Amino acid sequence: MTETRSTCPYCGVGCGVIIQSQADQITGVRGDPDHPANFGRLCTKGATLALSASSAVTQQTRLLHPMQRLRRRDAAQRVSWDSALGFASDSFARIIRTHGPDAVGFYISGQLLTEDYYVFNKLAKGLIGTNNIDSNSRLCMSSAVAGYKQTLGADAPPTCYDDVKHAQCIFIVGSNTATAHPILFRRIEDAKAANPALKIIFCDPRRTDTAEIADLYLPILPGTDVSLFNGMLHIMLWEGWLDTAYIAAHTSGFEALKTTVRDYTPELVADTCGIKKEDLLTAARLFATSAATLSLYCQGLNQSSSGTAKNAALINLHLATAQIGKPGAGPFSLTGQPNAMGGREVGGMANLLSAHRDLANPEHRAEVAALWGVPSVPEKPGKTAVEMFQAAADGEIKALWIACTNPAQSMPDQALVRRALERAELVIVQEAFATTATCDYADLLLPATTWGEKTGTVSNSERRISRVRPAVAAPGETRHDWSIAVAFAQRLEALLPGPGLRLPPFGGRSKTEAPVKSLFNYPTAEAVWNEHRESTRGRDLDITGMSYALLEEAPQQWPLKEGDAAGKVRLYEDGIFPTPDGKARFVNTVYRPVAEPREPRFPFSLTTGRLRDQWHGMSRTGTLGRLFGHVAEPALQMNAQDMARRLLKEGDLVHVTS
């Protein structure tokens, strides 16, 4: 038996796993006792990874060969890689020549590895000249990115998992940690057992399993988070619980926020949020007066029409009480997907650029263009995830390349998504699984490797980069995601540039000319990563002191600059923030009610959640019978009184419309 160290491909906790294999079969998996994210522990999903990678499952679910449909709805026919890549590059070049670079779009995934993300980003922005590349992380993490940047100056969680054990108060808000981040939740349980004085506040409209550990449960009405946070700040101000010296020395913008939160009286906020005034007061006291307060938050704050304001309003509380930059304290956004962080690091979104650079910043665009060796990076922001599908449904985007994600199941407004997939001239789906709903819409299916086969890196919620390593050979004709993107990019480079095809000087050549150096000269995943590493030099996430060799020894946290002995466990301990004046910024957050309660047609609020033993659209976890043991199927949960009033019984079928 061979044992290979790798990383779990599910949630953002980023647990280390040891894959056991025999003769190219994955036979088992166990937690890596040396991995600092989990120290050997795994949740049910992680522990059953080997079963989901078994040959029986692979034979039934995997996409193993390139497949093409000549007409939509026809059965897909097997084609060679050469033919598939030729078709893809010829079609893209034709569409770009005819309609311009913005007629194509890439929809990628927080489950791709950093190397995959990097190549796709460079392909779209550097070679084709469109910023129409966005990730499914847009639907979950983009508000966390914006919240951190607005307040702290950079998209960097300032905390780490170890802070759980140093905290004296943990504020869990908009996160069902027990279900969505189980191994992190085990740490919270351990911390509570070791320190009974630790206070845990849990805030969520639903009383989920996470509530079981809470000393104080705040069942706020959906969408009222900003009111809650502003109300807590109002009380802290009134009671004199703020750290005025920290505010004066290390922040700006407090006066405007102070004026705003005057209106958020305890009576008003308790009423808005639907909680007891006493509980609001207790929450404010525990948060402000504890020796170290750690906030853990996830989709309840992020996946929202006011997600950025929710993030910023919570971070305001940390800045106002100096609950940041010390052990056990800080705002800690938990990433849902295994590599949402890596995608953010390489700027794999429509409005971001490599190494936490901004597309809107001309200097940043010039820096990235220089790094990539292209004349420029386009200025016009790309279409974000939902906009991209809207544009395809409207006929504006003609070609969609979808990698490692299943929008025909997982995106909101399925009618729009399916209209987009029907109308697009060309849909290319790069996937490991042939069973996803999106595969049905593909003109071209490109088979990708997946967990247990892939090589590269991922970053977890605490800025820790871990290696993903292959335990078995790629099955069938599958290829790594980054190498598929590279092969496609090299073909596109070789095509004649036409109007709108914005190829760099060395790319615009005919097939008869001598080959010139490709922008995508990556013999290995490590070569891609090394280029990404160089792009971080001098940035807040500088990893120039890291290498694959160092990552072989142990996962590392960023930043880790050249010459540094180790990465930074915790950020902003010196009170200096990556803003022009070195100060963190309060954001003047104002509560805006969600639209629906004003509409009598929509009497209920619907929030979404996660099933403990399933992952996203269930392409992988849904293949295992045992993972349905905890919850047999997704269901709508409703307040018992609301059910009784509508004569609904447990198990009834209902139809919900929003």
Ligand code: SF4
């Ligand atoms: S907690 Fe997350 S990363 Fe860890 S084993 Fe479970 S799903 Fe995998």
